[in-house]
Structures are given as structure tokens and as C-alpha cells.
Amino acid sequence: MKVLFVGNSHQICVQQALRKWPETEDSFEFSQVAAGNLDAALTIVNDAMVPTSRDLGIVSSMDRGSEGEIQIAGYDAIVLAALGTQVPRPANTSAVANLVRFAKFACPQDEGPPLVSETVFLTMLETVLKSCKIVEFANKLYRATSQPVFLLPWPLPCVAAVEPNSSNFQRFYGRFAEPALRWYGTATYRVAERAKDSLEEGVTILDCIPKEWVDSGLSPAEFGAPDPWHMTADYGKMVIEALLRIGRAD
Amino acid sequence: MDHPYQSQPQKAFWKLGVAEAGHVGAIQNLWLPKFTIEKSDVFITAGSCFAQHIRNAIVERGFNWFNAEPAPPNLTHDAARENGYDVYSFRTGNIYSPALLRQWIDWAFDGTPDCAEAWVDDVGRVTDPYRPNVEACPFGSIEELEALREQTLAAIRTAVAKASIFVFTLGQTEIWTNRETEHVYPMCPGTIAGTFDPNRHTLRVMRYSDIMRDMSAVIERLYAVNPELKFLLTVSPVPTTATATDQHVLVASTNAKAALRAAATDLREDYPNVDYFPSFEIIATHPSRGRFYDANLRTVTDNGVKLVMRHLLAGIRGKPIGFKAPNKAEGPAKSGLSNESQTTVNPNSSKGGGDKMDPVCEEMMLEKFAKGGRS
Numbered sequence: 284m285k286v287l288f289v290g291n292s293h294q295i296c297v298q299q300a301l302r303k304w305p306e307t308e309d310s311f312e313f314s315q316v317a318a319g320n321l322d323a324a325l326t327i328v329n330d331a332m333v334p335t336s337r338d339l340g341i342v343s344s345m346d347r348g349s350e351g352e353i354q355i356a357g358y359d360a361i362v363l364a365a366l367g368t369q370v371p372r373p374a375n376t377s378a379v380a381n382l383v384r385f386a387k388f389a390c391p392q393d394e395g396p397p398l399v400s401e402t403v404f405l406t407m408l409e410t411v412l413k414s415c416k417i418v419e420f421a422n423k424l425y426r427a428t429s430q431p432v433f434l435l436p437w438p439l440p441c442v443a444a445v446e447p448n449s450s451n452f453q454r455f456y457g458r459f460a461e462p463a464l465r466w467y468g469t470a471t472y473r474v475a476e477r478a479k480d481s482l483e484e485g486v487t488i489l490d491c492i493p494k495e496w497v498d499s500g501l502s503p504a505e506f507g508a509p510d511p512w513h514m515t516a517d518y519g520k521m522v523i524e525a526l527l528r529i530g531r532a533d
Numbered sequence: 534m535d536h537p538y539q540s541q542p543q544k545a546f547w548k549l550g551v552a553e554a555g556h557v558g559a560i561q562n563l564w565l566p567k568f569t570i571e572k573s574d575v576f577i578t579a580g581s582c583f584a585q586h587i588r589n590a591i592v593e594r595g596f597n598w599f600n601a602e603p604a605p606p607n608l609t610h611d612a613a614r615e616n617g618y619d620v621y622s623f624r625t626g627n628i629y630s631p632a633l634l635r636q637w638i639d640w641a642f643d644g645t646p647d648c649a650e651a652w653v654d655d656v657g658r659v660t661d662p663y664r665p666n667v668e669a670c671p672f673g674s675i676e677e678l679e680a681l682r683e684q685t686l687a688a689i690r691t692a693v694a695k696a697s698i699f700v701f702t703l704g705q706t707e708i709w710t711n712r713e714t715e716h717v718y719p720m721c722p723g724t725i726a727g728t729f730d731p732n733r734h735t736l737r738v739m740r741y742s743d744i745m746r747d748m749s750a751v752i753e754r755l756y757a758v759n760p761e762l763k764f765l766l767t768v769s770p771v772p773t774t775a776t777a778t779d780q781h782v783l784v785a786s787t788n789a790k791a792a793l794r795a796a797a798t799d800l801r802e803d804y805p806n807v808d809y810f811p812s813f814e815i816i817a818t819h820p821s822r823g824r825f826y827d828a829n830l831r832t833v834t835d836n837g838v839k840l841v842m843r844h845l846l847a848g849i850r851g852k853p854i855g856f857k858a859p860n861k862a863e864g865p866a867k868s869g870l871s872n873e874s875q876t877t878v879n880p881n882s883s884k885g886g887g888d889k890m891d892p893v894c895e896e897m898m899l900e901k902f903a904k905g906g907r908s
Binding site for chain 2: 398399400401402403406407408410411
């Protein structure tokens with residue numbers, strides 16, 4: 284199975300897993316697109332050009348496929364990471380930071396925007412997810428290649444993200460940080476389900492983590508590395524296995 | 534010696550003021566504002582569903598409409614409206630009766646009473662009895678409902694403090710109340726949400742004196758908060774959808790409109806900061822020949838709304854209402870039913886469709902309870 288991985292830092296766990304991956308007939312090519320360069324990537328894909336690493340903002344530390352042209356055609360699948368990461372971090376002062384402020388766990392002392400109901404919040408989150416550039420990118424890649432495109436969801440942070448003074452998020456939300464992040468994590472995954480109608484037929488959200496994690500809203504602690512927001516090679520292995528399951532089923 | 538009629542202007546005479554105008558769109562000086570209204574005035578709007586038309590029209594025309602509880606970012610236009618945002622200046626939903634307006638104002642400034650209800654259904658979904666249609670889905674918890682209700686009450690306080698013109702449309706006189714708490718519901722329990730309990734819920738038909746009492750209380754209360762605030766009252770020309778009295782709905786509707794209409798005039802006479810704008814007369818009286826109603830003889834046509842707004846703007850600007858005479862060949866409406874082809878409202882008077890929105894109307898939902906009717 285020849286797979287092209289394109290994405291941001293949430294691909295690193297996949298990359299690490301691939302380093303340990305036994306030699307098989309499945310081949311993987313790995314590229315990384317900095318999120319900020321998706322605009323350029325979209326233009327390129329839209330114009331049916333072959334993007335180069337420079338065009339896509341390839342991070343030079345990638346061990347494979349990091350130089351020269353990236354052929355987007357000829358793969359069995361393309362995996363894009365990560366759906367939801369373009370939703371800015373809650374602690375940022377961005378539009379979606381405000382979204383989280385709306386959530387029911389907003390701090391009483393928070394003088395941010397007013398509350399909205401959970402239902403309205405989910406509707407807002409759905410709108411944001413559907414309009415993410417990575418969704419547009421995935422759709423355009425599929426149209427350009429007719430190859431299956433998989434969207435890797437934003438990995439749920441592990442519980443260390445909400446330990447005292449562990450992150451800006453925790454400092455911002457204080458004792459509300461854990462319930463807020465759990466709620467937000469679950470909500471993001473559930474809303475992603477509702478975002479499927481904005482995807483092309485050949486674009487699939489890759490279902491790679493256990494349902495219990497989604498219900499919990501956080502990943503188990505042992506999967507968080509090098510920080511609570513990024514995942515280990517073991518997590519990357521789950522991604523690859525999920526992909527291979529689909530490939531073999533087909 | 535001259536008598537008073539000799540010095541009266543044309544508008545004072547039916548023949549000159551109405552009959553010879555030939556069309557309600559050509560009636561001049563139908564409304565002269567009691568106080569100066571500027572485009573820069575800060576408008577807030579509330580009331581029955583017809584008030585939404587007024588809100589839409591003043592927004593389209595660049596008036597300064599103040600939204601104290603705007604839709605959050607990243608919500609689509611439709612989703613915002615489905616969730617009660619951007620419909621009125623605060624997210625109360627329709628306020629059909631003066632009694633309900635008074636309740637919202639009292640709660641905004643006195644606090645929500647402990648006995649305020651939240652309806653919880655069998656699966657734990659929660660509805661606000663005082664605005665049952667304001668969220669597209671029920672609330673997830675009573676806490677959520679109460680937090681968001683408090684937010685709306687805060688928005689009312691903000692709106693009242695910042696506004697200079699409060700446009701309120703009087704709509705209905707039939708109200709449903711809780712026998713014990715006397716709280717007013719916008720809709721009969723059991724129709725949109727909740728469960729009707731004859732031991733707890735009772736119908737009250739507000740009389741003229743009730744309307745005067747409630748509206749006077751509101752006007753005086755808000756004057757104390759913001760002495761600069763002026764009221765522009767209208768009476769909705771939209772008839773009652775259904776009555777729970779033993780009267781025919783046509784009679785019940787006429788009763789309601791008559792009481793509301795009479796109160797509006799007397800409120801105008803009683804308070805220097807209250808004016809009445811005759812949208813009801815423009816749409817619902819016989820010079821219009823019913824042509825501004827849709828085929829259901831209830832909802833108002835786009836042209837009817839446009840004409841109301843043209844009269845409103847003509848009055849605000851102190852200018853004659855522009856009107857192109859209808860083509861004589863078209864004649865009056867033969868059936869007396871809606872026939873907009875005869876209404877030559879200046880097509881340039883409004884852009885129309887761009888932000889056209891059907892009003893959110895809970896009362897309309899009562900139609901589904903009619904037995905043997907045609908849907």
C-alpha cells in the first residue's frame with residue numbers, strides 16, 4: 284500500500300512509527316506541510332501542478348520525501364493531518380478560542396464573549412470544522428488525484444495537558460481546564476462526524492482511536508509525547524494500522 | 534364663526550385623505566411622528582412576529598438597530614436565526630402580549646423569581662417555558678437554561694440603557710399563565726413544549742385595562758432607567774392563529790386587535806415619550822382591500838411590509854410618500870383576497886430578497902392543531 288502522508292506536526296507520531304515499521308510490501312512516503320502553507324498548497328493543487336517541498340513548506344527534518352517534488356498522484360491513499368488543528372488553540376485569542384469560552388465550563392471571571400448553549404456551540408464548531416482549510420485541501424487533493432484521501436483527526440491531548448501550570452490552556456481555564464478540554468475533545472470528534480457531508484465522496488475521516496478515548500475526551504497519559512498535545516509512535520502505529528485495515532478491507 | 538373642521542387639513546377628511554388617494558400607498562401624512570426620529574437613533578425591537586419585519590426593514594435601510602445579544606461568531610445566518618439570534622434586540626423570542634413584555638422587563642430589573650420554571654421532558658431535555666422556541670434544540674440542563682436566560686435578561690438591561698427608540702409591536706391578548714405563580718407563557722404549555730395541565734395552566738384574555746396597566750408599568754419602569762428612551766408602538770396586523778376561547782377566531786382576533794389598538798392610542802396620549810405608528814391600519818383596514826395578506830389571509834406579503842416601511846420612513850423624514858398609481862386596467866382586487874399585482878410599490882424602495890427572512894412565529898404552529906383543516 285503506497286501512502287503519502289501530508290500534514291503538520293501531528294504526523295510526527297506516524298513518522299516515528301514508520302521508522303520502526305517492519306519491512307513489508309506496504310510502502311509509505313512521508314511529507315509534512317506546515318499549516319500556514321496550506322494556502323499555497325491549495326493553489327497548487329487547484330492548478331493541478333506538482334507541488335514541491337518548497338511550495339508546501341516541507342519541514343527539512345523529515346527523513347523521507349522532504350526534498351524536491353512531491354508527486355501527489357500514484358498513491359493508494361493520501362493521509363492529511365490533522366482535522367481540527369486548524370481550529371486554533373483555545374488559549375489563543377482567535378475566533379475559536381472564543382468558541383471555547385462559550386462552552387459551559389467558561390470561567391465565571393472570564394469576561395470574554397457571552398455564553399451560548401451547548402447545542403449552539405456544537406453548531407458553531409461544526410461550521411468551523413467544515414470551513415477548515417484542510418477540508419478544502421482534502422477535497423481538492425481527491426479531485427486532483429481520484430485517490431482516497433484520509434483526514435486524520437486532531438489527536439486528543441493527554442491528561443497532562445491539564446495538570447497545574449502545564450500549559451497555557453490550563454493556566455487560562457484553571458480548575459475548569461480538565462472538564463473543558465475533555466468536553467472539547469469529545470465535542471470535536473462528534474462534530475467531525477457531522478462535518479462529513481462537506482467532504483468529497485473519496486475523502487474519509489480516519490477512525491483510528493478507541494471509542495472510549497472519544498468518550499473520555501482525552502488520550503491516555505502514556506500516549507502523550509513529547510508534550511501532552513502530541514502523540515507517541517504507538518499512537519502513530521494505531522494510525523497506520525487503521526489505514527491498513529481499510530486498505531486490506533478494500 | 535368658523536368651526537374646527539374648516540381649518541382641518543385634507544388628511545382629516547375620509548374622502549380627501551383616504552378615498553381619493555385611491556390606494557393605501559398613496560395616502561399622505563398617515564403618520565407624523567410625535568417626536569423627532571433620526572437615523573442615528575439607537576433602535577431596539579421586540580414584540581410579536583410582525584416586529585421582525587420592522588427590524589429587518591430598519592436594518593436594510595441603514596438605521597442604527599442595536600442588537601444586545603448578537604449571534605456568536607462562526608454561526609451561519611440561518612443557524613443564528615434558528616437559535617433566536619438577530620431576530621430581536623435580545624433573545625426573548627416573540628413577545629406577543631404586553632403581559633409577557635412586562636414579565637421580561639420585571640425579571641430583567643428585579644431578578645428572576647425562584648419559582649421561574651424549566652420544563653424537563655422524559656429524556657432530560659430542558660425547555661425554557663418563557664421562550665420555548667428560542668433554541669433549535671432543547672437545553673442540556675436546567676443550569677444551562679438559567680445561565681442563558683440570565684444572559685438574555687442582561688441583554689435587555691443593556692438594550693434599554695443604550696436605546697433611544699424602542700419599537701414594540703403589540704400582538705395578542707390571549708395569554709396562558711401559571712395559576713400559582715401567575716407567570717406568563719408566550720405559548721400554551723403542551724403546544725411547542727411542556728405538558729398542559731388544566732389545574733396549573735389557565736387562559737386569560739387581557740382586556741383593555743390589563744393592556745394599559747402592563748404597558749404603563751413597562752413604560753414607566755423603563756423611563757426610570759433611561760429617561761431618553763422613546764417608544765414607538767405598533768399593532769400587528771397579523772390575525773390570531775387560533776383562539777382557546779369559545780368565540781370564532783375572527784371575532785376573537787378582532788377583539789384582540791381592537792383592545793390593543795385602543796390601548797396604543799391611549800398610551801400615546803398618556804405619555805409624551807410614546808408614539809403609535811399605524812402599521813395595522815395600512816395592512817388590515819379596508820382601504821387595503823386585504824391585498825397585503827398572503828393566501829392564508831393571515832401573514833403579510835412582502836409588498837405589504839414594504840409599504841408599511843415606506844409610510845414609516847416618509848413620516849420620519851417628513852416627506853410625502855412616493856407612490857406610483859396602479860394601472861387602472863388592473864382594477865381593484867375582485868376577490869378581495871391578496872392580489873399583489875395591483876400594488877405598485879416602488880421597486881427601488883427596497884432591495885428585498887437579499888436579506889429576506891420569514892418571521893419566526895411560534896403562534897403559527899397552532900395551525901397544526903386544527904381538526905379537519907386542510908394543511
